[in-house]
């Protein structure tokens with residue numbers, strides 16, 4: 443497995459419009475997500491589209507160039523591709539109960555499995571080492587990282603744009619209602635939980651840059 447140690451700046455290349463070889467691969471990966479088992483494909487696809495839209499919107503709000511925002515948006519359209527890996531039992535994505543620690547650990551493998559799927563898709567192709575593919579690798583592998591360490595790759599040195607990706611993904615993921623919850627969290631409730639400044643829920647204490655999450659709140663609410 444190729445682990446990306448250096449993370450490209452989304453502004454380090456113009457745009458991806460000349461990557462026709464990649465466009466076809468990206469579309470096939472997006473289709474793999476939308477055609478995943480039963481209703482899950484629809485749910486996964488909707489999550490990817492919302493997160494990609496916020497990737498574009500929030501990074502523009504932060505002042506990144508249009509090219510950089512479009513590059514990140516494109517990568518976000520496949521960030522959870524690992525959830526479609528053949529080694530998963532699809533039932534793990536729609537558990538009727540709060541997941542056990544073993545189930546959480548299994549679900550966490552989706553970032554590495556996603557990297558595997560991406561690497562398989564570009565294997566032997568000229569674009570395999572293109573900065574955009576490196577950027578996709580970073581988004582797939584690092585979108586669950588936390589400033590205070592994570593149970594994924596434990597990278598605490600992520601650039602601002604990738605920290606923003608983590609905030610966007612967490613916001614959307616926390617607003618998806620699971621069978622064991624009695625209601626869907628509101629945007630306000632979700633951001634307060636992520637700021638860890640209200641209530642007893644300390645899940646996200648120290649996870650995000652306080653200034654960045656305030657900017658996300660200003661962008662989103």
Ligand SMILES: [Fe+2]
Pocket residue numbers: 521522552585586
């Ligand atoms: Fe994820």
Ligand SMILES: [Fe+2]
Pocket residue numbers: 489493521522611615
């Ligand atoms: Fe996600």
